[in-house]
Structure formats: C-alpha cells, structure tokens
Amino acid sequence: MCPQKVRHLLGAHQFFRDFLFESLPWHMSENSIKNIPKILPTIQKKCLEIGFTMPSDLLIGTFLKSLVASKRGGSFLELGTGIGLSLAWMVDGMDNASQLISIDNDPSLTKIVSEWFALDHRVNILCQDGAEWIKTYTGEKFDLIFADTWPGKYYELEETLALLKIGGFYIIDDMNSQPNWPEGHAEKAKTLIGKLESLKDFTFTQLDWSTGVILMCKIS
Numbered sequence: 001m002c003p004q005k006v007r008h009l010l011g012a013h014q015f016f017r018d019f020l021f022e023s024l025p026w027h028m029s030e031n032s033i034k035n036i037p038k039i040l041p042t043i044q045k046k047c048l049e050i051g052f053t054m055p056s057d058l059l060i061g062t063f064l065k066s067l068v069a070s071k072r073g074g075s076f077l078e079l080g081t082g083i084g085l086s087l088a089w090m091v092d093g094m095d096n097a098s099q100l101i102s103i104d105n106d107p108s109l110t111k112i113v114s115e116w117f118a119l120d121h122r123v124n125i126l127c128q129d130g131a132e133w134i135k136t137y138t139g140e141k142f143d144l145i146f147a148d149t150w151p152g153k154y155y156e157l158e159e160t161l162a163l164l165k166i167g168g169f170y171i172i173d174d175m176n177s178q179p180n181w182p183e184g185h186a187e188k189a190k191t192l193i194g195k196l197e198s199l200k201d202f203t204f205t206q207l208d209w210s211t212g213v214i215l216m217c218k219i220s
C-alpha cells in the first residue's frame with residue numbers, strides 16, 4: 001500500500017477512535033489528567049512560543065512519574081531534555097534523595113530548561129552530544145533511563161542498557177507509526193523492537209498507548 005494511503009487510513013482510524021471514545025460516558029485520556037506538575041503550563045506556553053514540536057505527551061509523563069516514584073533515593077537518566085516536559089514529570093515523582101541527569105545537544109533548549117530547574121539540587125541538565133556522554137560516563141548506574149532521542153535508543157543502545165542497575169527500568173516512546181515519520185523510519189522502529197524483545201537480561205512490555213511505549217526491566 002502506498003505511504004499516502006497508509007497515512008490517510010491512520011488519520012481515519014484516529015478520527016473514529018476519538019469519536020467513539022468521546023461519545024462514551026467515561027474514558028481515560030490526556031484530558032482527564034489532573035495532578036500535573038506546577039511548572040507544566042509554563043513549559044507548554046514556552047513550547048508554543050518557540051515552536052518546539054517534539055515534547056513528550058502527558059500520558060508518558062504520568063507513567064514516568066509513577067516509575068520514578070517507585071525508586072526512593074533513585075538515580076535517573078533522561079536522554080533528550082527537549083523543552084523539559086517529561087523532565088518535569090520525572091522531577092515531580094522524585095524524593096529529596098533522588099538525582100536526575102538530563103542531556104540534550106541543543107544549547108537553546110538546555111538554557112531554557114536549566115533556568116527552570118536551577119534551584120533544584122537534584123537535577124543536572126547537560127548540554128552535550130548524548131552519544132559522547134554515554135561513551136564516556138563512568139559514574140553510578142541508573143534506576144531508570146528514559147531514552148527520548150537517537151543516542152540511547154537507535155544507537156549506543158548496548159552501552160546505554162549497560163548503565164542500568166539490576167531492577168532498573170528502560171523506557172522509550174514514539175514506537176507506534178506516526179503519519180509524519182520519514183520514509184524508512186518504521187523499519188528502523190521494527191528492528192529496534194525486535195532487538196529489545198530478544199534481550200535475555202530484560203523483561204519486555206509493549207504498550208499500545210500514548211505514542212507506543214516500551215518498558216523493560218533489567219533482571220540479570
């Protein structure tokens with residue numbers, strides 16, 4: 001089937017799904033999320049202002065918050081700070097003894113986000129190429145890694161997974177086909193999913209929810 005037709009069908013599928021759910025008495029959606037981080041409206045406003053088109057959605061935000069909250073005194077890594085949306089949810093789940101490193105290679109983004117979190121001693125935002133950072137990091141291993149950019153997901157995968165503690169979570173999203181994906185990206189996503197599913201040291205859970213999420217736990 002030609003890509004235009006697939007895009008058209010995906011759009012129609014989404015339309016009917018939204019229509020069906022909206023006509024039900026109750027269904028859970030992004031619109032029903034209530035306890036959002038205090039900073040979120042500021043982030044959303046800035047996102048529109050600067051035209052940042054890749055923020056994480058609220059669903060994955062709530063998911064990350066709960067996973068982060070399960071690791072008291074935890075150590076967390078985010079690859080792809082972006083505009084700080086997923087970061088804000090993760091920080092909301094952290095206790096006082098937790099630490100988070102978030103990395104992005106775009107200085108205009110890290111400057112904005114660093115200002116918001118400057119007073120939070122638990123948060124360390126780095127402006128660096130993710131692949132370089134992964135290859136040279138020698139510190140403590142992590143309880144959770146949210147890999148929301150190329151390094152740590154489509155490349156430097158083994159090195160990133162090696163940074164997890166046993167019992168630690170590895171999370172990625174954007175794994176369901178999107179109409180705006182460039183030619184060939186769906187194949188890359190499929191290959192990545194196959195690779196992750198074959199790993200013996202990890203559990204593997206795929207969620208057809210949000211933008212398509214994979215949650216893995218390191219077991220040995």
Ligand SMILES: C[S@@+](CC[C@H](N)C(=O)[O-])C[C@H]1O[C@@H](n2cnc3c(N)ncnc32)[C@H](O)[C@@H]1O
Pocket residue numbers: 054055056079080081082083084085086087103104105106109128129130131148149150151
């Ligand atoms: C999907 S966005 C992250 C969105 C973010 N989680 C949020 O909620 O705003 C991916 C980010 O990865 C960054 N990026 C792209 N290539 C990178 C690299 N090689 N190293 C570090 N960051 C990179 C981009 O600047 C972009 O901000």
